[in-house]
Ligand SMILES: Nc1nc2c(c(=O)[nH]1)N[C@H]1C(S)=C(S)[C@@H](COP(=O)(O)OP(=O)(O)OC[C@H]3O[C@@H](n4cnc5c(=O)[nH]c(N)nc54)[C@H](O)[C@@H]3O)O[C@H]1N2
Ligand SMILES: Nc1nc2c(c(=O)[nH]1)N[C@H]1C(S)=C(S)[C@@H](COP(=O)(O)OP(=O)(O)OC[C@H]3O[C@@H](n4cnc5c(=O)[nH]c(N)nc54)[C@H](O)[C@@H]3O)O[C@H]1N2
């Protein structure tokens with residue numbers, strides 16, 4: 001008979017609640033967890049392909065140690081004992097010579113990172129990093145500078161919105177299941193949607209207005225919108241008076257940026273910009289400007305993103321249905337939170353090697369900036385980094401310029417990869433510690449913030465098929481072997497769950513019925529008359545003293561981005577609803593219907609180069625070349641070409657994905673050193689390729 005296991009999906013970093021059906025020890029069905037009203041039984045295509053991952057034999061199956069040069073592709077299978085021995089003896093050596101701070105770790109962040117952070121703390125290293133320098137750091141730091149809150153410090157109530165404004169936020173393809181459901185409910189209820197993207201991604205088809213903006217000019221458009229909103233007094237005056245500082249100076253800064261001027265830059269007609277401003281003025285406060293992520297990838301993205309956060313404030317959309325709201329924590333519901341696994345481990349006094357939080361006060365120390373860690377590995381300044389744990393992260397795919405990365409990584413004494421798949425970084429590692437898939441492992445508990453906060457847990461549905469281990473087993477075993485067992489005394493996952501719940505009245509059994517515990521029956525809203533923001537002034541700050549302290553201006557004049565020469569294009573990239581970055585490209589099901597990527601090119605631009613739809617072209621950036629088929633379309637701006645991320649895999653063990661399509665990151669030559677000095681993100685969109693018929 002089939003039984004149900006309530007758990008958490010692991011096919012992407014969204015981690016939706018799921019129900020897994022198990023029959024005769026095998027997973028027979030996966031769907032959304034119907035106990036969760038926002039989720040229902042919905043699941044995305046990637047989530048459904050979880051079964052295919054579980055039963056795939058082209059994934060990591062046992063520990064391995066390299067048996068040749070780094071990157072030679074030669075491996076020997078070892079036992080877990082041998083693998084742990086190898087890693088711990090190298091680490092002991094490194095710690096003796098250089099201290100624990102010489103060890104770094106990068107992962108994909110998220111709620112389960114708490115255990116990895118505790119592990120690093122136990123070793124005495126401040127050098128925990130995550131992927132975010134390639135994802136949302138600019139938006140995060142922009143949000144902090146305006147509201148004092150990070151990028152997840154406010155959430156969006158799409159389903160009750162009047163107007164949703166998306167800057168390259170391709171919400172229906174690059175989605176989170178609950179968020180896209182809320183968005184579609186909003187659309188069905190009549191919300192207007194303005195979608196702004198040089199490429200008409202699928203979200204454009206749900207929009208009431210689509211603007212094909214010239215790539216890299218969003219800041220100009222935003223300045224012009226701000227100009228009209230303040231000049232014509234279209235903002236929420238009561239809200240601004242009560243909660244916003246710096247409006248007078250702000251008004252004088254945006255005065256010069258008229259819609260007519262912005263039209264020249266962006267290609268968007270001035271009268272359309274004015275009409276849009278009138279619309280949002282009558283739709284406010286239920287107007288949401290979403291900062292997205294692509295405003296995180298240009299040299300001026302920090303400023304563009306700040307402008308979005310400011311426009312939200314001008315709409316007065318905070319803590320109001322149809323606008324932005326504070327995701328509530330257990331504390332808001334009168335409960336204590338989960339205890340962090342690092343709570344009883346002494347604080348690390350060493351400073352981060354990348355300078356975040358001290359040399360660069362404006363950057364959060366938490367996950368730091370990984371690109372700066374590459375500089376540290378390269379130069380040994382301010383101190384040597386000798387070992388690197390790469391966990392649920394694939395830098396050779398996710399960071400730009402893999403060849404330059406390999407040159408730097410080769411200076412390390414030890415590279416350990418903890419993954420479920422043959423990642424690109426797998427190919428350059430010394431030791432592989434294979435993790436059991438999310439369907440075969442338990443994970444620590446997590447906090448679910450929202451209008452109804454709670455806790456949830458991932459439980460294994462089936463026993464591991466291969467010789468793999470759960471993350472909690474790997475970190476506990478390593479800590480114990482390194483003499484830090486007092487901080488990792490766990491013998492079972494239940495020990496960990498009990499420790500996490502120790503400040504609450506909850507019991508493990510409370511999670512059995514639904515897979516989660518909700519701590520509030522009704523949505524919690526704060527009193528909108530008593531809001532307080534964690535900035536120095538307690539208000540929303542248009543001019544930030546914190547930025548000042550680091551000599552970073554709160555506003556910079558707009559600079560027009562580089563125009564490509566004839567035959568040259570800005571290289572844009574993104575996702576599809578069927579793939580998670582590069583980790584699903586080799587999935588048995590997904591690879592069948594999305595086996596390769598192609599290059600989107602504008603119809604007129606293609607005509608000028610004599611390129612036809614479906615033809616193969618060669619692309620080239622600073623000596624990196626590759627061949628790819630072209631999709632000729634009006635749905636992309638003439639200055640840009642676009643390809644899906646995650647293809648062009650180089651590991652032969654992945655037979656379905658090996659050498660299929662091209663890898664966008666390979667064409668980002670030199671970008672490891674090109675990043676936004678104000679916001680911290682790598683400028684992944686600042687790369688150009690030459691295109692010629694092959
Ligand atoms: N199915 C699926 N969903 C996902 C993910 C996944 O891998 N697969 N990943 C998740 C993650 S980690 C993230 S960060 C998000 C990403 O979510 P999004 O950022 O919404 O999605 P992307 O597909 O990266 O692409 C966004 C769009 O930005 C556009 N763009 C490029 N340059 C500009 C510009 O100058 N201005 C404007 N306005 N737009 C521009 C691109 O053309 C592209 O269509 O998706 C999340 N959801
Ligand atoms: N050129 C280019 N670079 C990009 C992007 C782009 O579009 N183009 N997108 C950027 C964005 S938005 C992001 S968020 C990052 C994402 O970068 P990453 O976080 O590196 O990407 P993912 O594919 O989500 O996952 C990384 C690894 O986690 C592994 N993994 C999956 N499940 C598990 C598990 O259960 N346990 C373990 N141990 N490992 C697991 C996968 O096999 C994969 O190797 O990349 C960024 N970099």
Ligand code: SF4
Pocket residue numbers: 009010011012013014015016043044045046047048175176177
């Ligand atoms: S969005 Fe899809 S793949 Fe990602 S966690 Fe949710 S169901 Fe799984």
Ligand SMILES: [Mo]
Pocket residue numbers: 134135136293
């Ligand atoms: Mo991301």
